[in-house]
Amino acid sequence: MADNEPLKKVICLYRVSTKKQMDKDNDIPMQKESCRDFIKSHSNWILTKEYLEKGVSGYKKYAAQRDILQQVKQDAIDKKFDVLLVFMFDRLGRKEDETPFIVQWFTKQDVEVWSVKEGEQKFEHHVDKLMNYIRFWQASGESEKTSIRVDTKHRQMAHEGLFHGGTPPYGYHLVPSGILNKKKKELYKLEIDEEQSKIVEKIYNYVYEYGYGKSRVTQALNNENIPSSLGINWSVGTVGSILKNPAYKGYPTYGKRSNKTGVVISQPKENWILSDEQQRELIIIDESKWNKVQEIITGNRNSRASTVENKITKSPLLFVGKIHCGYCGSPMTTTYNYKYNKDKSKRYVYPKYRCTGKYSKCIPCEGKTIYSADIIENVVLKRAYQYLYEHYNESSNKLSEKDNYKRIQKEISLIERNIGQAEKEHQVLLKEVSKSLMGESSFKPDMLSSLIDTKEKEKSELQYQKDKLEQSLSKINQIEDYHSTIKDAIDNWDTHLKNIEFNKKKVILRTIIDNIIVYTDNIDITFNSKFAEFAQLYKQTKKTTEK
Numbered sequence: 001m002a003d004n005e006p007l008k009k010v011i012c013l014y015r016v017s018t019k020k021q022m023d024k025d026n027d028i029p030m031q032k033e034s035c036r037d038f039i040k041s042h043s044n045w046i047l048t049k050e051y052l053e054k055g056v057s058g059y060k061k062y063a064a065q066r067d068i069l070q071q072v073k074q075d076a077i078d079k080k081f082d083v084l085l086v087f088m089f090d091r092l093g094r095k096e097d098e099t100p101f102i103v104q105w106f107t108k109q110d111v112e113v114w115s116v117k118e119g120e121q122k123f124e125h126h127v128d129k130l131m132n133y134i135r136f137w138q139a140s141g142e143s144e145k146t147s148i149r150v151d152t153k154h155r156q157m158a159h160e161g162l163f164h165g166g167t168p169p170y171g172y173h174l175v176p177s178g179i180l181n182k183k184k185k186e187l188y189k190l191e192i193d194e195e196q197s198k199i200v201e202k203i204y205n206y207v208y209e210y211g212y213g214k215s216r217v218t219q220a221l222n223n224e225n226i227p228s229s230l231g232i233n234w235s236v237g238t239v240g241s242i243l244k245n246p247a248y249k250g251y252p253t254y255g256k257r258s259n260k261t262g263v264v265i266s267q268p269k270e271n272w273i274l275s276d277e278q279q280r281e282l283i284i285i286d287e288s289k290w291n292k293v294q295e296i297i298t299g300n301r302n303s304r305a306s307t308v309e310n311k312i313t314k315s316p317l318l319f320v321g322k323i324h325c326g327y328c329g330s331p332m333t334t335t336y337n338y339k340y341n342k343d344k345s346k347r348y349v350y351p352k353y354r355c356t357g358k359y360s361k362c363i364p365c366e367g368k369t370i371y372s373a374d375i376i377e378n379v380v381l382k383r384a385y386q387y388l389y390e391h392y393n394e395s396s397n398k399l400s401e402k403d404n405y406k407r408i409q410k411e412i413s414l415i416e417r418n419i420g421q422a423e424k425e426h427q428v429l430l431k432e433v434s435k436s437l438m439g440e441s442s443f444k445p446d447m448l449s450s451l452i453d454t455k456e457k458e459k460s461e462l463q464y465q466k467d468k469l470e471q472s473l474s475k476i477n478q479i480e481d482y483h484s485t486i487k488d489a490i491d492n493w494d495t496h497l498k499n500i501e502f503n504k505k506k507v508i509l510r511t512i513i514d515n516i517i518v519y520t521d522n523i524d525i526t527f528n529s530k531f532a533e534f535a536q537l538y539k540q541t542k543k544t545t546e547k
Helices: 029-040 067-077 099-108 126-139 144-148 152-159 194-208 214-223 236-243 287-301 356-360 373-396 401-437 445-491 493-497 502-510 531-546
Strands: 008-015 045-053 083-086 112-115 119-121 172-180 186-192 323-325 332-340 347-355 513-518 523-527
Touching (some): 008 029, 029 045, 029 083, 194 214, 194 287, 214 236, 323 332, 323 356, 347 373, 373 502, 445 493, 445 531
Parallel strands (some): 008 045, 083 112, 323 513
Antiparallel strands (some): 112 119, 172 186, 332 347, 513 523
16 A cells, blocks of 8 residues: 555445345355455545345335345435445445435435445436436346346356365366455466366267267277376276366356265266356367267267267278168178288287178078178279269369458448447437436436337347357458368368278268268268368368378
8 A cells, every 4th residue: 555545444235135045154245255355446445334225125115124234324314335235336335216326326425336246336416416326227127137146156256266165177276366265265266287288188089070979988098008197097987977067168157066965976067166257277178179078979979879970880991880781771890800821920900891781680681791891992982082072172263251241341331330220329318317306307207218228129130240240251251261171171181181090080081971881882872061161170180180
């Protein structure tokens, strides 16, 4: 504190409207924590007293009916404090015909009235009075402030990346947050652990690039002698927990388990508490990649879901799981032929495709039992290349997206002008508020309220349209990168994709191949149009391969 700054005594007023908003200790931790932190940001402020109104509605009760508020006013008369601090001004009340004058009353007692969220309310100029009247006039029908206090404790901690106990998720460690709880104990927040985060990326890549399930990921980690957080072998349960934790895409999650009865019970996802906004500083796995991994592991859990994308088997053949007999419709699985050298000292193993219907004799089949893997896979790879090549040429010949880009830019400019005009009209209406309250306006309060609400909705709709158009621009900006990736796949088909690591190749090819039907003299292939997924996975795979 500077020598010339006089010390200011501060009191805080906390209020909740209903008993349901109070916790078991009859406390208001979020309001109290925010106010105390705000006081710390002022070097010459000192907290002298805190008042708590329990279950008192600032909308239904007049000031004279609120005992705590009357005590605060008496303290102001007795000059016991210099600053009145609340979390938001509506903690003083929500009655538009009374609360503005309460605020003004305190300032006439030489008390500074401050809000953590809205700053200081002064009455030095006419505009100060106007804004004060507007604030409490709108508060009677305003719901945004109420939402700020919904699930205040956990949602605020999740939003700020704070951690409320237990062991942090693998891939993160805890660091001091600089925020104290009601017991004056410093809270902690999550921070990415550089070494562990690399292992998290590896775990997700095993699923995303190789199509592994939880068991195969666990086995791979243990085979590589990568220790878990406990320094021992990985378990399937631990790997599964990592693969479904939204924290890795930037959404810290609480309430996944409950031990209220003394027994730890996993909670359904709908009961989890996630951060309202993505915490970019906590992202280890890109959100689109995280979502795709959920699809893959869900498909792997359902062994009968043969249509699930990227459902990968352990077969040394590329297309088991996607390939069927053209005669009986049975799936084709893996079998082996064996050959030996002359002295039979060495055995050679040749995997083959086998029709399960023909082999088991369960259903009639006019086809063969065994098919050459080399013939089938060479044909499919050649046609996949041709399919990709045709798509690239077709998409390249379409109307340039630059034309759409310019058109959307013009639409955004027009909407921005409309937003500006709507804002001007909104401000004009707001200026009529104080006149209406004093009976000096041609607008009655109800009519004025309706007009302001309509104008606010208009502004919101225009902003929504602008946001959607800006999203379209972002997608157009990605097209060039997309085409570049597809072209790279075509140009390097033999040197990269065809010779890529086997399990990665399985996953990539299945993004554009739906089904393969084999006949003795023909192969029918059904492709899909999910080229964007192919491009994304190809780019990711090439990136990790080049490291």
